[in-house]
Amino acid sequence: MDSARILFQFLIAACAVASSVALLAGFFGAFHPALDSFSHFRTHLAALLVLLALVMIIAGPRWQAVPFLVFAIACLATTTSLPGLGKSQAGFTAKPDDRAVYRLLQMNLRYNNPTPEKVLSLIDSVKPDVVTLNEVSDMWAGKLKLLSGVYPYSIACPFPNGFFGVALLSRQPFVEGSEPQCNDRGSMATAHIDFGGTEVAVAAVHIGWPWPFNQFRQIRSLSHPLATLGEDAVVAGDFNAVPWSEAVQRFARAGALTLVPSAGPTWFYRRLPAALSFAGLPIDQVLYKGAVVVHSATLLEDTGSDHRPVLVEFSLKPAAAEPEGGPKTATVSAERPEQRKLVRGG
Template sequence: MAPEASARRSGRGLTAPLLALCATLPTLPLVMGYWGALHPAFDALVHFRIHLAAVVVLAGLPLLLFQGWRRIGLTAMVLGLTAIATTLALPIRDVQAWARVEPANGARYRLLQLNLRYDNRTPKQVLSLIGRVEPDVITLEEVSAMWREEIALLRHAYPHQIICPPPTPVGGVAILSRRPFLHPSRAQCLDRGALAIATVNFGGTAVDVAALHLGWPWPFEQPWQIPRVSAALQQLSETAILAGDLNAVPWSITARRIAAAGGLARLEAIGPSWLARPLPNALRRTVGLPIDNILVKGRLVPLDTRRLDDVGSDHLPVLLEFSVQPDTAPREMMQARLRQ
């Protein structure tokens, strides 16, 4: 047999084992991600559940063409597709179902959530976006010294503000509002500027608005930050919104613990909003991580969420439209909607 033919046959013989290796190795971190309640190291893996599952499916598919390897390929594909389907179909909250709910008093409000990126080189794009969208309230993260100067330009349009002193050069969080703060002296910065809470008057209804920026997952500071933040979130009033960069996907144990601490429901339909800067911006909406989260409770009714255009940050802006049910709304009806 010619050496070239032997080499080609040897290469073909290695194809199936290599594909099987690519299909099986990612299943280890994929499965370990479901053990997040046992240790934060496992919860850190859950952020890449969709990506790992996609690799398993794509590597398993060509194995169906190789006799003797089809069972491995089929098993890998079933495991990967099941992980994707169950994660994306979590019934915690479907915002689109809320879009049919009409505001009782006709009032619709807007909240803009954005991690500014502390060293954003295009701050004017952010200011332009705010001018076009005209949100009622804005929650911001990574408000660095540079951003404090830019935000000063918004003082006339957003006279009610709380800007937390930055614990590091990355910056703290901030809440800007067109609508007045109730009890302004009670607006507070917590956890070294990573959490801000203010009570905002929406048409005569008091709504606690919180801006939160969690640290990176294990082995970084996030697991140790959660107990401190949770203690503050337990004090939120009956109707509240929490928005921010949780550095955690909605299906993580971290996001669940934050939601449980405040008695909040997570909005699941926002979609990917963050991608590391070296990667193309065009991929952010498809393969990015959905770590910019919004959570609500009480009489607040989400009507729509959408990601807006890139403004120079490594995060996309997220816009929430919502209404606030009046006090006369039957409590049973509101609880039923929260369970949808």
């Protein structure tokens, strides 16, 4: 009996050490993308370590459980998506009464979504000013054309595999003289949009999977487009990376962007029970800079994808008064066919 208990204690301690090593590795993602891959599961590993520490408290020796428990809690404190901690709502500013508040809806459509009508219904009910879309496959090109009357300004960028294209839809006009762009084989779509006379660069992005895939390489290839966005910008998309990862932080640094506090887990493995959705990953991100002021970030209902949509409300700081006769932002007419047409996504 004693030998069985000693073996059990050893196995629990070994699992606790392994979990701790994996957790620690995730803090060194700047040195190698393989280490950053551990960071995406920080909340899960920390929760496992808490459970193992509790088992150690019950089964003994209790003193060994203390450092593991403290380390696990410290790791959880570095995340922004754990339900109940309240950190996900930090940093938001109250809505202003004296200027317009705009809405951006970020959605990973899922390339083979069996219920596209749910997506169209949500867009119709929420009525966002801008929609950023990921996994825009050939199936979605025709569906999105149904929205062209409400969203006359749009750009879609096909991706070589035919599934992971991105698109951007806008009620607000594109700035006259600006050209919407596709970057990195169609993983980023950018348009300069006129929000009541203020030019804001808005981008939809889809970043690939972490190491051993080429997530860091893709972020490097997007460094120049991010650095040239302009003073005021909003970037939204499926990053396949959690907010505290080196991947997201590196992306933010490349564009001098600030990360919107996470609204919570956006991705969830659909074969698991819905009751476990809280254990998903917050991998859909929105970033901003310049005159953009963010007021809220909210998870919306399921639309048939394995990602939940994120609705962000923001406003723009009043621009400094221009001298009489100074430059003003010109906008594209809604009648310009080259801006109204939705380019087919691949």
